Amino acid sequence: xxxxxxxxxxxxxxxxxxxxxxxxxxxxxxxxxxxxxxxxxxxxxxxxxxxxxxxxxxxxxxxxxxxxxxxxxxxxxxxxxxxxxxxxxxxxxxxxxxxxxxxxxxxxxxxxxxxxxxxxxxxxxxxxxxxxxxxxxxxxxxxxxxxxxxxxxxxxxxxxxxxxxxxxxxxxxxxxxxxxxxxxxxxxxxxxxxxxxxxxxxxxxxxxxxxxxxxxxxxxxxxxxxxxxxxxxxxxxxxxxxxxxxxxxxxxxxxxxxxxxxxxxxxxxxxxxxxxxxxxxxxxxxxxxxxxxxxxxxxxxxxxxxxxxxxxxxxxxxxxxxxxxxxxxxxxxxxxxxxxxxxxxxxxxxxxxxxxxxxxxxxxxxxxxxxxxxxxxxxxxxxxxxxxxxxxxxxxxxxxxxxxxxxxxxxxxxxxxxxxxxxxxxxxxxxxxxxxxxxxxxxxxxxxxxxxxxxxxxxxxxxxxxxxxxxxxxxxxxxxxxxxxxxxxxxxxxxxxxxxxxxxxxxxxxxxxxxxxxxxxxxxxxx
Ligand SMILES: Nc1nc2c(ncn2[C@@H]2O[C@H](COP(=O)(O)OP(=O)(O)OP(=O)(O)O)[C@@H](O)[C@H]2O)c(=O)[nH]1
Ligand SMILES: [Mg+2]
Numbered sequence: 001x002x003x004x005x006x007x008x009x010x011x012x013x014x015x016x017x018x019x020x021x022x023x024x025x026x027x028x029x030x031x032x033x034x035x036x037x038x039x040x041x042x043x044x045x046x047x048x049x050x051x052x053x054x055x056x057x058x059x060x061x062x063x064x065x066x067x068x069x070x071x072x073x074x075x076x077x078x079x080x081x082x083x084x085x086x087x088x089x090x091x092x093x094x095x096x097x098x099x100x101x102x103x104x105x106x107x108x109x110x111x112x113x114x115x116x117x118x119x120x121x122x123x124x125x126x127x128x129x130x131x132x133x134x135x136x137x138x139x140x141x142x143x144x145x146x147x148x149x150x151x152x153x154x155x156x157x158x159x160x161x162x163x164x165x166x167x168x169x170x171x172x173x174x175x176x177x178x179x180x181x182x183x184x185x186x187x188x189x190x191x192x193x194x195x196x197x198x199x200x201x202x203x204x205x206x207x208x209x210x211x212x213x214x215x216x217x218x219x220x221x222x223x224x225x226x227x228x229x230x231x232x233x234x235x236x237x238x239x240x241x242x243x244x245x246x247x248x249x250x251x252x253x254x255x256x257x258x259x260x261x262x263x264x265x266x267x268x269x270x271x272x273x274x275x276x277x278x279x280x281x282x283x284x285x286x287x288x289x290x291x292x293x294x295x296x297x298x299x300x301x302x303x304x305x306x307x308x309x310x311x312x313x314x315x316x317x318x319x320x321x322x323x324x325x326x327x328x329x330x331x332x333x334x335x336x337x338x339x340x341x342x343x344x345x346x347x348x349x350x351x352x353x354x355x356x357x358x359x360x361x362x363x364x365x366x367x368x369x370x371x372x373x374x375x376x377x378x379x380x381x382x383x384x385x386x387x388x389x390x391x392x393x394x395x396x397x398x399x400x401x402x403x404x405x406x407x408x409x410x411x412x413x414x415x416x417x418x419x420x421x422x423x424x425x426x427x428x429x430x431x432x433x434x435x436x437x438x439x440x441x442x443x444x445x446x447x448x449x450x451x452x453x454x455x456x457x458x459x460x461x462x463x464x465x466x467x468x469x470x471x472x473x474x475x476x477x478x479x480x481x482x483x484x485x486x487x488x489x490x491x492x493x494x495x496x497x498x499x500x501x502x503x504x505x506x507x508x509x510x511x512x513x514x515x516x517x518x519x520x521x522x523x524x525x526x527x
Contacts, residue, residue, distance in 0.1 A: 004322050004358060008289050009276045011360030013083040013317075014136075015070075015104035017097065017128070019118035020089035022110040023140040025067055026257040028055045028086040034264050035075030035082065055086040057305065060452045068093055068449050069423075070100040070300065072315060072362045074345050080271050083362050091120050092443020095392040095422065096300070099373065101127055102389055103299040103317035103362060105278040108270070109250070111139045113146030113173070116155040125160050132247045133278070135162070136270055142170055142177045143256040149173070149228070153236075153252060163237045163249040167269055168262065169228055170254040172221050179203075179216075180254055180262050181225060183232065184239065190216055191261045203264075244273055277360030280319045282376070283385045287320050289359035294321035294329060294379040297386040298371050301421045304457045306351070312417070313344070313364040314371040319386065321379065323357040332376040332385055340365060340377075373422050393524055394425050394440025397467040397503060398447060401437070407460045414458035415439075419496060424450055427472070427493040427501060430481070438493055438503070439464075440472055469503040471510060473522035485516045499526055 016024040032054065055071040056062060067088035074083050085104050087097040101107065107128045109121060117125075128135050139152055146152075149170050157164050168180040171188070179190040188210075192202035206212050208229075213222065243249035251273060255262020277289040280297075287295055300315040323340065331338045343363040344351040357363050365371065374389040402411040415437065419426045425440040441447055447464060454460045468489065475481065481492055481500050489505040490513060502522065504510050514520060 005290055007081070007322070007356075007358040008360060010079060011081050011083070011277050011358060012106070012271060012274055013085070013104055013277060013360045013362070014106040014108055014274065015085040015087055015097075015101050016108045016110060017087055017101070017121070017124040018089050018110040019112070019115070019120040020066060022089065022112040022115070022118070022121070023257045024089060024110050025055050025086055027108075027110060027138065027140065027263070028073065028084055030257050030260055030263045031082075031084060031267055032073060032075055033260070034267055035077040058453075059456050060449060066090060068445075069302065070096050072300075072346055072364075074347055074361070077267065078271060081358075081361070082271075083360065085362075089120055090443070090445060091123070092441075092445035094120070094123070095442050097124065098127060098392070099299045099389055099422070101131075103315070104133070105276075105360065106134045106136065106274050108136045108138055111137060111152065111156070113139050113141045113152060113254075114144060116147060116152055117159040122159060125162075129162075129247060134244050134247055134273075134275060135250045136244075136274065137164070137250045137252045138266055139170075139252060139254045140257050142173050142254050143175075143259045143261065145174045149254065150231075156250065156252065160250075162247075163243065164252050165237055165239045165244075165249055166232065166252040166254075167239075168253050168255075168265060169225075169232065170262075171217065171225050176221065177256065177261060178221065180265060181208075181229065182265070183229070188213065189262075189265055191259075241273060245275060277319075281387045283383070284381060287384075287386075289320050291320040293381070294323060294327065294377075295319045295381075295384060295386075296377050297389075298365075298373055298375045298377075299389060301367060301371060301373060303417050303421065304453075310457075312367040312369070312420075314367040314375075316343075316363050316365055316377060318357055318359050318361050318363065320359050322359070323354065323361075323363060325355055327379065329377045329379045330382045331370065332378055332382065333372065334370060334375075335382075336370075338370075338377070342366065369420070372420070391422070391425075391525065392442045394442055394472055395470055396442075396444050396447070397427075397438055397440050397469040397472075399436060399465040399467060400439050400450075400462050403461040403463055410458045411454070411460045411462070414454045414460055418450060418453065425472075426496045427503070430492060430494050430500070438467065440469075467503075468505045470506060471504040473502050473504070473510065473524065474526050475500045475502065476521035476523050479517075479520055483517075484513070484520065487512050495526055497526070501526075 061068050070087045085100050087100050171179045188206050189203045253266040279286045279288045296316045296318040298314045303312040328339050343354045343365050345354045376385045378384040418424050427438040487509045490509050491503050
């Protein structure tokens with residue numbers, strides 16, 4: 001038990017979030033580089049060199065240079081066992097990001113120094129705020145022309161309504177990004193400019209009074225730094241570790257994921273002030289990570305991660321206790337016993353079999369189709385259920401069919417799989433059979449991913465026909481659906497479990513149908 005506690009204590013599980021393109025995947029890659037998990041970073045989008053970030057493993061991600069799905073990577077650094085969750089920034093994939101955040105204890109918010117706080121960052125920040133988890137801010141792309149540092153800090157405080165404490169302060173920016181000043185230690189880290197971002201950045205630590213500094217910094221930069229420090233100490237919030245842990249104050253870091261400048265100081269300091277695994281809510285109350293039996297929940301399902309292993313992985317966040325080889329647990333939602341044989345962890349681009357894992361860790365379970373997102377696994381308490389993970393309502397719908405009738409079997413398999421992953425929701429007209437499927441998605445880009453993956457992973461070509469519907473509502477109770485008085489632009493369909501739903505084109509129709517059909521009860525979620 002002593003050892004289990006020690007292991008849990010050295011776990012750090014965090015998600016990287018932000019608006020698209022701020023540099024999450026690049027930063028993830030560089031953190032892995034410092035953790036020694038990879039030797040050479042394969043810069044995002046540098047297709048010429050035929051290298052890709054390890055967390056953008058999906059074909060479509062490599063092609064487009066955007067993250068479409070979240071990925072989980074583990075590495076060791078400085079005595080810590082780190083689980084990093086790289087999330088997609090695009091709002092069309094925000095359901096995936098949302099679920100992934102449920103598995104994290106801390107969020108690292110990446111800000112593009114030229115852009116400040118962007119729309120999607122703001123939304124994701126609100127999700128973190130609701131959970132009161134600590135939020136660390138990394139202001140990225142300091143190697144490029146960006147906004148003034150004070151301006152960026154002000155943006156974070158006012159747009160997000162949070163206190164902040166810049167733990168480091170940038171010295172210069174763009175081509176003149178020379179180093180960072182550590183405000184607690186009151187010393188300076190100067191970057192070695194011979195680095196090109198493939199390897200770890202070299203640094204020299206000096207004092208503010210150091211003669212060496214005058215050789216490196218221009219008179220102007222040096223004076224500005226002195227003034228900045230004075231201003232920060234005078235006008236800024238005080239440092240408070242307690243407030244960081246409550247999510248009331250965000251520590252701010254500056255750096256460049258591209259050149260690696262500031263990445264390692266960020267990692268070191270982040271590890272010092274972040275939290276070990278946090279407790280989770282369940283129907284049996286709060287489950288502490290150090291509780292004496294193994295529990296966890298599934299937050300993500302993903303198939304075909306590797307061309308050589310065309311299998312399905314269910315990602316489990318361990319909430320308490322420890323996993324031991326071949327252990328037997330209850331899959332509470334299905335009320336059955338399962339043996340956890342050979343779960344995997346993802347270290348850079350390799351899968352490794354996990355022998356032991358502890359609260360805070362994320363392990364990949366081999367899934368033959370029995371797991372669903374949100375399911376609980378528990379060693380002792382056979383009725384324990386963690387808080388459910390809410391589903392987002394689809395807002396775009398399309399009819400889809402195979403171009404080649406001979407490929408129906410693969411088509412159905414692909415659709416079922418992607419529906420299990422929660423990237424699409426499947427509906428069909430009652431009595432219509434599988435000929436006419438209606439796919440619902442939250443964001444329009446998910447249609448592209450669907451077509452791409454069906455083609456790439458299942459070898460099926462499909463044709464898609466966008467539908468005008470914008471809302472889906474589930475019909476509650478046993479209302480006789482044949483008696484429903486519909487509007488012209490509304491249809492009845494059933495979901496994958498044959499529950500009846502209505503697909504509406506606008507809010508007016510929703511109201512109209514409720515007026516016309518007294519006693520008809522509609523719900524935003526399946527029951
Ligand atoms: N100049 C500069 N460019 C950067 C830096 N970090 C990332 N980039 C570039 O910004 C672009 C986006 O980087 P990604 O890491 O893919 O961004 P992301 O936040 O993961 O994007 P999504 O996953 O699609 O939301 C790429 O072209 C990167 O090379 C940086 O520190 N400086
Ligand atoms: Mg990315």
